[in-house]
Amino acid sequence: MRKESSRMDLQDLYQQTLLDHGKRPRNFGPLPEATHRAEGYNPMCGDEVRLALLVEGDVVREARFEGCGCAISQASASMMTQAVKGQTVVHARELFDRFHAVVVRGEDEASDDDLGPLDCLTGVRQYPNRIKCATLAWHALKDALEGERA
Amino acid sequence: MRKESSRMDLQDLYQQTLLDHGKRPRNFGPLPEATHRAEGYNPMCGDEVRLALLVEGDVVREARFEGCGCAISQASASMMTQAVKGQTVVHARELFDRFHAVVVRGEDEASDDDLGPLDCLTGVRQYPNRIKCATLAWHALKDALEGERA
Amino acid sequence: MSKLRSQIDVRLEFPALAQEVSGRPLAYLDSAASTQKPNAVLAAMERFYREDNANVHRGVHTLSQRATDAFEAARRTVARFVNAQSEREVVFTKGCTEAINLVAASWGGANLGPGDRVLVSHMEHHADIVPWQLIAQRTGATVEPFPITDSGEVDLASLEAMLAAGRVKLVGVKHVCNALGTVNPVAEIARLAHAHGALVLADGAQALAHVPVDVQALGVDFYAMSAHKVYGPMGVGALYGRAELLEAMPPYQGGGDMIRTVSFEGTTFNDPPNRFEPGTPNVAGAIGFGAALDWVRAVGLGAIAAHESALTAYSSSRLAEVPGLRVVGTAPERIGVFSFVMDAAHPHDVGTVLDRHGVAVRTGHHCCMPLMRRLGVPATTRISLAAYSNEADVDAAVEALHGVRALFT
Amino acid sequence: MSKLRSQIDVRLEFPALAQEVSGRPLAYLDSAASTQKPNAVLAAMERFYREDNANVHRGVHTLSQRATDAFEAARRTVARFVNAQSEREVVFTKGCTEAINLVAASWGGANLGPGDRVLVSHMEHHADIVPWQLIAQRTGATVEPFPITDSGEVDLASLEAMLAAGRVKLVGVKHVCNALGTVNPVAEIARLAHAHGALVLADGAQALAHVPVDVQALGVDFYAMSAHKVYGPMGVGALYGRAELLEAMPPYQGGGDMIRTVSFEGTTFNDPPNRFEPGTPNVAGAIGFGAALDWVRAVGLGAIAAHESALTAYSSSRLAEVPGLRVVGTAPERIGVFSFVMDAAHPHDVGTVLDRHGVAVRTGHHCCMPLMRRLGVPATTRISLAAYSNEADVDAAVEALHGVRALFT
Ligand SMILES: Cc1ncc(COP(=O)(O)O)c(C=O)c1O
Ligand SMILES: Cc1ncc(COP(=O)(O)O)c(C=O)c1O
Secondary structure, rough: OOOOOOOOHHHHHHHHHHHHHHHHOOOEEEEEEEEOOOOEEEOOOOOEEEEEEEOOOEEEEEEEEEEEEEEEEEEHHHHHHHHHHEEEEHHHHHHHHHHHHHHOOOHHHEEEEEHHHHHHHHHHOHHHHHHHHHHHHHHHHHHHHHHOOO | OOOHHHHHHHHHHHHHHHHHHHHOOEOOOOOOOEEEEEEEOOOOOEEEEEEEEEEEOOEEEEEEEEEEEEEHHHHHHHHHHHHOOOOEEEHHHHHHHHHHHOOOOOOOOOOEEEEHHHHHHHHHHHHHHHHHHHHHHHHHHHHHHHHHOO | HHHHHHHHHHHHHHHHHEEEOOOOOOOEOOOOOOOOOOHHHHHHHHHHHHHHHOOOOEOOHHHHHHHHHHHHHHHHHHHHHHOOOOOHEEEEEHHHHHHHHHHHHHHHHHHHHOOOOEEEOOOOOOHHHHHHHHHHHHHHHHEEOEEEEEOEEEHHHHHHHHOOOOOEEEEEEEEEOOOOOOEOOHHHHHHHHHHHEEEEEOOOOOOOOOOOOOHHHHHEEEEEEEEEHHHOOOOEEEOOOOOEHHHOOOOOOOOOOOEEOOOOOEEEOOOOHHHHHHOOOOOOHHHHHHHHHHHHHHHHHHHHHHHHHHHHHHHHHHHHHOEEEEEEOOOOOOOOOOEEOOOOHHHHHHHHHHOOOEEEEEEOOOOHHHHHHHHHOEEEEEEEOOOOOOOOHHHHHHHHHHHHHHHOO | OHHHHHHHHHHHHEEEEEEOOEEEEEEEOOOOOOOOHHHHHHHHHHHEEEEEEEEOOOOOOOOHHHHHHHHHHHHHHHHHHHOOOOOOHHEOOOOOOHHHHHHHHHHHHOOOOOOOOOEEEEOHHHHHHHHHHHHHHHHOOEEEEOEEEOOOEEHHHHHHHHHHOOEEEEEEEOOOOOOOOEEHHHHHHHHHHHOOOEEEEOOOOOOOOOOOOOHHHHHHHHHEHHHHHHOOOOOEEEEEOHHHHHHHOOOOOOOOOOEEEEEOOEEOOOOOOOOOOOOOOOHHHHHHHHHHHHHHHHHHHHHHHHHHHHHHHHHHHHHOOOOEEEEEEEOOOOOOOOEEEHHHHHHHEEEEEEEEHOOEOOOOOOHHHHHHHOOOOOOOOEEOOOOOHHHHHHHHHHHHHHHHHHOOO
C-alpha cells in the first residue's frame, strides 16, 4: 500500500493566469515578416509550437506562435512571447536560461531575480511528466535565436 | 530445497554392453560400395553419425558408420548397425519404429517383442537430454532407407 | 459464488491494485498500455529463479533440463491458447513489436520486391506500420493504408478494391484496436487477402486478454502477441507463424541456438522455431507468459469477457453523463476501450487531473498518429478495462472528469 | 568480518544454490551460461510488479511516471557501471546477442558495402560471428577470422597485418572468452583498429561480472552486455554505443517510442537511445539489471575478483590431479573458466555423470564451433565460477571426475 500526495496542488499547476493564457493565448497567429523561426514538437503527447520572431538589430520586435497542445504548452508559449517582445536578444536568452534553471533544474527562483508573470509556470515542477510541456516554446525560442535568419 | 533422485541409476544408463560398444564400436569405418547413405548431426552437442548401407534387393547386406560423439551415440550406432545387418529393409524399418516407440514415446518394451541386445539403450529414457544421442543413428537409418539410392 | 464475489476475488490477486495514488484508491484504467500481473504470474517467475534458473537447450545438467522443460511447456501453452497446429509454430520474442519486426525483416526481406505492396489499415499501431516502412525502403515495396470508416471500422469494400488492383503481398491489421477498442473482422480480411494471394499478419496485442483467439479459424498466416498485455510480464511475446511459412523463412538475427553449424566458410541454420530465437531467451518471461495464459484459462475467458462487456456498457452510460465529452470510435464490435475528447480541456491536462484523483489513464496518440489524423483529433484520453476493473474505477474516473470541467470552465 | 565469513553470506543470498540435485548439494559450476540471481535482484523486480507496474514514457499517471523513473535510473546505473559518458549511450536490448545484431543491422546495414571487411577473432561466440555473416550477405562485405594462438590468445601481430591490408570497417572481439576464460587485450585491439580506421565492438557478456569495464578506457565504439550473465534477469541486456555513432545510425526496428512522427507519406525517428528501443521495453528486466549491478558494486568487484582468482588457482591445481584431463586454453590473463577434455570419456558423458553427482557444468561447443575446430577438439566440458562459487563446489566436481574415470576405464 503506497500513498501519494493529495490533489490539492492541482491549483498550483493550473493557476488562473495559466488557464487564462491557455484558453486565450496572446500573440497567436502568423508572422509573415518574421526573421527567425523554429518549431517545437513533443512526440510523447503531440504538442506543437511554431514560433516566429521579428528581430531588428538587437531587439525582438515581434513574437508570435501557432500550434496546438495542452493548456500548459499553449500558456507557456503565450507568456513567453509576451515576455520577450520588445526585449533585446541577449535578454531573451537570459530569460531562457533563468526559466530553464528554475523549471528543469529546480533551482529556487527566489535566489535570483524572480520570473515575474512567468512565475505561474513553475507549478509544473511538481509534475515531472509535464515539464516538457512548459519548456517546449522556450526551446523553440532558443532554437529560433540560434538559427539562421529566415 | 528440492531433492532429485540419486545417481544410482548411472549404471542403468552406462551398462557394460553400452560402454563396450562405445569404446570399441562395431561396423565402424567406410563403406565405399554403399547404396544408401545418410548423416545425423546433433547441433546441441556436436555428435555426428555418417551411416552407409549396402542394400541388395530387400536385404541390408552391410551397414557401417563413421563419426564421433558421446558413448551413447556411438554405442547406439554400433548396435544399430549390428541389428540391421542381414535383415530385410522392412524389418529394419520395423526396428526403427519399435526403438522409437520405446525410447522416445516411452512405451513399455515388454508389451511388444523385446528389443533384444538393444535393451541396454533404453536406460536413456531416464535422461531426457540424452535421448537424442541414442536416436541419432536411428534417424540416420530411417533417412538412409527413405533416401535415393546413393 | 455470486458473480460479484468472484470479481472481488479476482481483484485481490493483483497486488498493484491495492494502493493509493494522490490519496485515493488507485483506479487503474490503463490496462491497454499494460495489464497488472496476478500473484500466480509473479510466483511462477519467482519460483523459476529460486529453483530452476539455468540457461536452456544447451545443458546436460538438471537445472538446465528443468529450465528447458518449463520453457518448452510455456511454448505449448501459447500454442494451445491460440490453437496453433503445433508448438513449432510459436516463436518467443521480446514482445509484439519484435514479432512484427521479425516477419517484416525475415519474410518481408525475402519476399518483397520493387512494386510489391503491403496494406495496413489506417487505424494501425506504429508497430504495424513502421517495420513495413523500414523493409519497404530496403526492398522497393510500398506500404499503403486501407481506409476505415468514421466509426472506426475497417472498410472491407475499399480493402477488396485495393487487393484487386494487384501486387499486394501482405495485409497487416490489428485484431483489436488499442485506441478505439474495435474488434476487426480478421477472418473476413484473411479470406479477402488470400483470395488475392496476399498473406495476413494480425496484431493480437490487444486481443489475447479479451476475445477468444483461434489462429486456424481466423485463417491468419502470422499472429503477434505481447505477454504484458495479457497479465504476463514485460520483455516477452510471441509470434505465431504457419509452419510452412516459418520453414521457408531466412534467419532474422544471428547467434547461439539458431544455428546448426557455424564456420567462416558458411553457416547453416536450425529449424523453426529455434532458427528465430538467437541467444539466451527470456526463460522466466516465457514461464510468466505461460502462467498468465493459464490464469486466463482458469478464470475463464468467457467470464472475463462477460464481466468486461457489462462494465463497458456501464462505462458508456456513465461517460455519456459528462457534458462536452465525445467518445471517438463507435464500432458495434468492441472491447472495453474508450478514447474521448473533451471540449473543456486537452487530453494531456485531463490525464494530469485524473491522476490527481487517483485515476490512471493514457493520453496522447496511442501510437496511432495516422488514426488520430484520420479522426481529426490531435490526441485523446483513453480509458481501458481489464478483468480486475470494476464500477468503482469507472465512478472515480467520471467524478474526476467532472472535476476537469470544473477546473477548466 | 573475515573473508570466508563474507563469502558464506554472499552464497546465502542466492536461493537457487540451496538445493540438492541427485541427492547431493547442488554444485552450480555453469555460471558462464547464466549466473544465479541474488535475492536483491528478485526483490527489485517483484517490487516493481507489485507497486509500480505500468508502461513507460507514454503515460501522465503516477505509476507510469514511477516506472519511467525506475527504467531511466536503471539506464544510468548501466551507464555508470561501464563508465559511459552519458546514459544516452546505453540502449536496452533483449540481451547481448540482440545488442550485437542491432549494431550489425543498423550500423552495418548503413556502413558496409561490397569489399568491406569485418574481422572477428577465431575464438568468437556465434553471436559475434553470425550477425555479421547475415549482414555481409546483404551488403557484399566479408567476415574474416583473425587468428589466435594455441594457448587461446588473440594474435595481435596477425590482426595488425590483416588491418594493414585495408578495407576493414569493424573488428569484433569478446572481452572475455566464454569457452576459455581468456581476457582479451581489448584496449590494444581498439588502438590497432582505430589506427587503421576500423571501429571496435567488444562483446562484454562474460566480462561484466568478473573484470572492471570502462568503455572509455578500453576505447571501444560498441560494447554488448547481457544482464543474466551478471546476476541479473534473463530477457534484458544493453548496448553501449558512442554517442556520435548512435546519433548517425538508422533505426533498427520499427514501432512505438522509436518514432517522432508517423505517417504514410514519411516517418521520422526519435533520438538515441529511444530510436533503438521500439515497443514496450522490459522495464522489470531493466530494473533487475540495475539491481544486479548495484549488488556487484555493493559486494565489490574487487572482492569478487579476488575471491574468484583464489578459487581459480585452487581449481587449477585440483583439476591437475585428475589423470587424463587436459585443460584447453592456458592464457595467463583469464577468469575462472575451465574447458577441458578427458581421455576417458566424451564431454557429453562427463556432463551426465557430473549431473548425477549434483555438479552442474556445460558440455559442447559453447557456441564457439570455429574455436573448437581451431583447437582440434569436438567439444569440451566447462566449469565456470562466480562470486558464490566455493571450494566445496570444486571438490564435488573433482570427486565426480574421478567417478567418470572409474566408470569409463
Ligand atoms: C561471449 C558471449 N557472447 C555472447 C553471448 C550471448 O549472450 P545472450 O545469450 O545473453 O544473448 C554469450 C552467452 O551465451 C557469451 O558467452
Ligand atoms: C495494437 C498494438 N500493437 C502493438 C503493440 C506493441 O506491443 P509491445 O509494446 O508490447 O511490443 C501495442 C501496445 O503498445 C498495441 O496496443
